[in-house]
Amino acid sequence: MGHDCSKVLSKVFLALDGEMTEEEEKSFLKQLQECSCCLGQFEIEKEFKSFLQQKVEKKCVKAETVSAIKTKISTQAFA
Numbered sequence: 159m160g161h162d163c164s165k166v167l168s169k170v171f172l173a174l175d176g177e178m179t180e181e182e183e184k185s186f187l188k189q190l191q192e193c194s195c196c197l198g199q200f201e202i203e204k205e206f207k208s209f210l211q212q213k214v215e216k217k218c219v220k221a222e223t224v225s226a227i228k229t230k231i232s233t234q235a236f237a
């Protein structure tokens with residue numbers, strides 16, 4: 159009934175970024191539940207976003223680990 163996947167999907171990022179009003183979000187989520195294609199795409203973007211956030215956090219930890227290892231290596235090299 160007048161469902162336009164591309165129109166719904168263009169709002170996915172707005173929803174994920176929390177740039178929707180409560181009312182907009184409600185009707186958006188309703189549209190998602192009416193279409194498994196849109197719902198699937200929304201889940202993918204949602205997981206991708208949290209994956210990116212985790213990756214950024216991990217990178218911070220990794221950078222510290224890398225420099226710790228480098229220090230260890232150079233200490234050993236000069237020992």
Ligand SMILES: [Zn+2]
Nearest residue numbers: 163193195196
């Ligand atoms: Zn759709």
